[in-house]
């Protein structure tokens with residue numbers, strides 16, 4: 364059997380794999396957004412730009428300093444996460460007492476500025492990033508060839524999501540984070556430095572976006588728009604999964620990636636819009652999202 | 659004013675002077691004076707809206723703006739942030755209990771960090787509150803009202819805080835649970851904790867406290883020693899409108 368519903372299996376699995384890869388990025392990015400939104404109540408519209416900065420940082424490390432992919436996986440989240448910390452300290456933290464809209468506008472504006480600066484410096488054509496030799500090549504799975512790097516992206520992103528979930532749900536630090544998401548004033552009155560926790564959480568969310576950027580560099584060309592193209596879909600994922608729900612954003616991210624991939628096979632005309640159609644249906648039926656708690 | 663209100667600051671663990679507090683534009687406390695000696699259990703009595711909760715919140719640094727003086731163990735806390743205040747050794751149990759829905763019982767219990775040595779160990783806490791051990795894995799807000807109150811008090815016994823601010827722990831609980839809470843407060847007094855207890859129910863307050871402050875319109879207006887409570891009933895009835 365090499366067909367299913369009249370679709371050649373290699374095509375079906377190929378799109379399924381592409382869907383999974385997109386889903387991996389949706390999951391990682393919406394996870395960071397969810398963590399940030401939970402504690403800061405800020406919808407971080409700079410997220411796409413921070414993802415893009417992650418990819419560029421990996422490219423710069425490799426081409427300017429000869430630092431390879433594996434070190435970039437560790438260094439880039441730290442470097443870009445640190446820029447997030449500075450951003451939160453200098454700007455975002457001044458807006459917590461105001462309406463959410465101000466945080467949204469600020470982060471949106473910063474995202475545009477960052478994108479503009481990168482376009483100015485690097486143009487918009489895109490820079491290539493070589494797949495690291497250890498992960499190049501493909502496996503013959505019998506029914507299709509599976510590029511090793513793509514398998515790696517899916518597995519690694521899933522592991523990062525799982526690890527983040529474990530930290531939040533199973534550790535002391537995660538308990539502090541959950542409690543501060545519910546009632547920051549009381550958590551602080553127990554002696555926990557909540558403002559510092561907010562800053563570090565923002566940094567961690569940004570680090571996740573940057574890590575996604577490093578993963579993406581060898582797949583997509585490294586270009587200033589790569590974040591804004593992705594982030595629109597990621598916001599739809601966050602809305603569908605439910606604002607602030609950690610597990611919800613991971614499951615929804617992978618799930619919607621797969622649905623999008625399958626739509627490309629069965630009804631390609633709708634593949635660009637299917638996620639937004641789902642978003643509208645979910646918003647009408649469950650305004651808090653699939654996994655969100657109704658306030 | 660009754661004697662004992664004016665006391666040398668040196669022997670007070672907590673000395674509050676002329677404490678004022680605001681929520682936004684509304685001026686709620688108009689000069690509160692309170693002294694508590696180490697090991698004492700002192701209540702704040704007063705009608706709804708008198709400012710009892712606000713007094714505790716102001717001591718914890720949880721109101722918008724405050725003025726006056728709050729000296730704890732000799733340190734001035736009037737402009738300190740609430741986490742710094744907690745780290746000086748003050749434990750706070752809020753009126754709404756503040757049990758976290760996204761944390762299980764153990765996580766709720768372990769949430770406040772240990773700020774200094776001398777707190778109860780987990781074993782001692784489970785001996786004092788056996789229910790909490792049985793329900794360790796339950797979601798915090800799935801506990802009964804009485805159990806949530808126990809949890810809210812238990813978690814600040816662990817931290818090494820020497821002064822506990824308890825806001826109406828008896829509120830809305832069945833009489834047997836209130837008695838249990840009374841026993842628990844006497845037990846922690848025995849262990850050397852100092853307690854500032856907000857209460858509306860002075861029959862309950864009488865069973866646990868050394869002294870009682872009466873609040874009205876954002877001020878402390880009277881102080882009654884527990885021994886004098888029965889002879890001061892008429893006066894108290896008037897303040898409390900019972």
Ligand SMILES: Nc1ncnc2c1ncn2[C@@H]1O[C@H](COP(=O)(O)OP(=O)(O)OP(=O)(O)O)[C@@H](O)[C@H]1O
Nearest residue numbers: 681684686704705706707708709710711712713858
């Ligand atoms: N968050 C707030 N914003 C504005 N005003 C407030 C706020 N909380 C309390 N108040 C007002 O401050 C005054 C004192 O309230 P507080 O809660 O301290 O009283 P209380 O003595 O604890 O009363 P109760 O016995 O009902 O708990 C009241 O008039 C109340 O309406």
Ligand SMILES: [Mg+2]
Nearest residue numbers: 710711712753
């Ligand atoms: Mg009150």
